[in-house]
Amino acid sequence: MPKVSMTVNGKAVSGNIDSRTLLVQFLRETLRLTGTHVGCDTSQCGCCVVHVNGTAIKSCTTLALSHEGANVTTIEGLAHDGKLHPMQEAFRENHGLQCGFCTPGMIMTAVDIVNRKGNKLDEQTIRHELEGNICRCTGYHNIVKAVAAGAEAMAK
Amino acid sequence: MYAFNYNRAETARKAVNLAGKLEDAKFLAGGQTLLPTMKQRLASPGGLIDLSAAADLKGIEMKGRNLVIGAMTRHVDVATSELVKEKIPALADLAGMIGDPAVRNRGTIGGSVANDDPAADYPAACLALNATIITNKRKIPADEFFTGLFETALEDGELIVKISFPLPNKAAYEKFRNPASRYAIVGVFVAKKGKDVRVAVTGAGANGVFRASNFEAALTAKFHVKALEGISAKAEGLNSDIHADAAYRAHLIGVMARRAVAKANAK
Numbered sequence A: 001m002p003k004v005s006m007t008v009n010g011k012a013v014s015g016n017i018d019s020r021t022l023l024v025q026f027l028r029e030t031l032r033l034t035g036t037h038v039g040c041d042t043s044q045c046g047c048c049v050v051h052v053n054g055t056a057i058k059s060c061t062t063l064a065l066s067h068e069g070a071n072v073t074t075i076e077g078l079a080h081d082g083k084l085h086p087m088q089e090a091f092r093e094n095h096g097l098q099c100g101f102c103t104p105g106m107i108m109t110a111v112d113i114v115n116r117k118g119n120k121l122d123e124q125t126i127r128h129e130l131e132g133n134i135c136r137c138t139g140y141h142n143i144v145k146a147v148a149a150g151a152e153a154m155a156k
Numbered sequence B: 001m002y003a004f005n006y007n008r009a010e011t012a013r014k015a016v017n018l019a020g021k022l023e024d025a026k027f028l029a030g031g032q033t034l035l036p037t038m039k040q041r042l043a044s045p046g047g048l049i050d051l052s053a054a055a056d057l058k059g060i061e062m063k064g065r066n067l068v069i070g071a072m073t074r075h076v077d078v079a080t081s082e083l084v085k086e087k088i089p090a091l092a093d094l095a096g097m098i099g100d101p102a103v104r105n106r107g108t109i110g111g112s113v114a115n116d117d118p119a120a121d122y123p124a125a126c127l128a129l130n131a132t133i134i135t136n137k138r139k140i141p142a143d144e145f146f147t148g149l150f151e152t153a154l155e156d157g158e159l160i161v162k163i164s165f166p167l168p169n170k171a172a173y174e175k176f177r178n179p180a181s182r183y184a185i186v187g188v189f190v191a192k193k194g195k196d197v198r199v200a201v202t203g204a205g206a207n208g209v210f211r212a213s214n215f216e217a218a219l220t221a222k223f224h225v226k227a228l229e230g231i232s233a234k235a236e237g238l239n240s241d242i243h244a245d246a247a248y249r250a251h252l253i254g255v256m257a258r259r260a261v262a263k264a265n266a267k
Ligand SMILES: Cc1cc2nc3c(=O)[nH]c(=O)nc-3n(C[C@H](O)[C@H](O)[C@H](O)COP(=O)(O)OP(=O)(O)OC[C@H]3O[C@@H](n4cnc5c(N)ncnc54)[C@H](O)[C@@H]3O)c2cc1C
Pocket: A042, A043, A044, B026, B027, B028, B029, B030, B031, B032, B033, B034, B035, B036, B071, B072, B097, B098, B099, B100, B103, B106, B107, B108, B109, B110, B111, B112, B114, B115, B117, B119, B120, B121, B122, B154, B158, B159, B160, B161, B181, B182, B183, B184
């Protein structure tokens, strides 16, 4: 079986995998990092969003082997020293979730939005940028509030 | 997904060589269409040739009076490129309307054009801008490239290397999106270059992207929204599905065309 090596949340990891292994399967099943979720099989829901070399992608729609040598950050990589990332904290503060299934993808996408668009985000920008993330519970209002608050908190 | 052999190509040449050697192999670009299709077992290639490390297939540059975009250039790169925004802003606009940010971070122009989904955006731009699709073997004018639903003039193992767009005087794209997938229910790209006006329609045709000749004739006489008064598309030959029936799509072609012309003239 082919071997793949990459850095995940700052740690060097590798594995011998079937070519078919999607990045999300490598993360969840080989590395047991189950924070990244799979919510669909049509590449539409965004539950699986992770950062690869600093850009947000859907880990269910890419092969692990395509990311040889890459630097990957998952939801598990955001908190430091037992302290939540400001975007995670904002989701908690604003009750930006109900069942929580979409939340890892929402947060990884939200951090990517801030990286690209800065810390002052208006509602329209947030809603537009969240087009690739589907939530079946919340109706989005509190997610949008959380992203705006998290974006501001990330400036501090 | 069925099992396949994975191969990585660091250059365009290596990709073409691999395609010649391997049986039943497909190029893997951004994977945003091919992998979902393989997951559903609608495609089961024996091998994949991953192009993501082929740096010589990426990049955007002016060559003479043409804007040339490498096949592996991602949608996000086209949408945010200062060069594209200056030379063909309508193209940057279109790239920014594809899917969602994560899809744009992986999906490529070469993959979209090779795939020729009847609801995809780039085929409309290629056709309206009179682009040339440059492969490892030959140069194919857009008018001859898109041959049907998911069908192109590409031969087995033929690799799109880059796409060359002549600069228009005016151009714009308008898209009526499916709110779930964000693909075009109807998308219309209008472009004016000298006296020549081209109008390409995606999302609507039962046989894929096509040029709307009656709209082109009216706009050649006068490139203005008013020139389209009384001009309409026929429902015959258009798609009917759960999203929209043929008559509605025909109506949308007129609406999108008028909006696109207004947008092109406003720039
Ligand atoms: C949720 C979602 C929403 C989307 N919304 C839109 C949308 O609104 N509009 C739109 O236009 N598209 C949309 N897409 C499709 C997206 O644009 C894809 O990126 C694109 O269709 C295929 O590009 P790719 O680079 O991912 O190619 P891949 O999926 O890797 O390949 C597609 C096909 O092209 C072939 N191929 C790839 N590169 C080459 C090459 N250089 N030479 C020859 N053959 C090649 C492959 O072998 C394969 O058959 C969406 C996709 C998803 C998942």
